[in-house]
Amino acid sequence: MSGVRAQQKQKTRQALIEAAFNQLSAEHSFSNISLREVAREAGIAPTSFYRHFKDMNELGLTMVDEAGLTLRQLMRQARRRIANGGSVINTSVQTFMEFIDTSSNQFRLLLRERSGTSKAFRAAVAREIKHFTLELAHYLESETPCNKNHAYMQAEAMVILVFNAGADALDQDSQQLSELTERLIWQLRYIARGAAHYGGH
Structure with a gap:
């Protein structure tokens, strides 16, 4: 029972x-x-x-954890798709945009509370973004010539760019979203090329 x-x-x-x-x-x-x-x-x-x-704050912090976990799980799925021959950047961006489309309120929560008035909420979102960045850095370190420091810097730049693009993606029409996605893919390619150039230096 x-x-x-x-x-x-x-x-x-x-x-x-x-x-x-x-x-x-x-x-x-x-x-x-x-x-x-x-x-x-x-x-x-x-x-x-x-x-x-205990109160609404505890519920909110749990929601932040859940939103971060959902995003990380989706990106892990994306990496499995990449392992089957998909483009790293294209697949990752498409997966992230799918997250915003299907879980827009989860992303809204991360986005708003990232710079909200509650210190506990800001810290919780920062922790989720850190987890996300570390997972990406670990992947880049294992799959590219980057050393640990370069992999983390590349991951950090990519996550900042993606989150900012995600904020712009909310509530856009399909044409605007398509243009934004294409622009984001090219921006991430530039970061990856720069990382490849400096990775061995």
């Missing part, structure tokens, strides 16, 4: 996280979300919220 209860608790906790993400939009940031709205969408009483999270 305890196992069933644990599963139900996890299911309700996940429902609260998804409900909170659903409340986000271009006009509605995390700070605008109320506990009551989240509980109602998740189908529980507001008082039951506290069985799963």
Whole structure:
């Protein structure tokens, strides 16, 4: 019975996280979300919220972790596609743009809280971006002639560029998005070529 209860608790906790993400939009940031709205969408009483999270801040920090994990998992899938013969930069950019399209509210959260008013949220987003950068750096170090330092600098430059492009990609029409994606691919190629040139120096 305890196992069933644990599963139900996890299911309700996940429902609260998804409900909170659903409340986000271009006009509605995390700070605008109320506990009551989240509980109602998740189908529980507001008082039951506290069985799963200490407060809304804990829910928000959990959402940041989940958004970062979703993005890292997608990029790992992209690297598996690359291993089967796909272009590194093209596949990675397409995967990132798919993330923004299918998980726009997760990306909005990372983007907004990266420079938000909460120190805890800024630190959480910075940690997720650091994880993402380190994974990319490790991949570049293993797949290109770059040493560890050059691989990290290349990864850091690429992540900054991609996140900025992602911010521009939100709410664009298909033509604008296509142009932005093409421009981003070329910018990342320039970084990769520069890294290849200086990697051995």
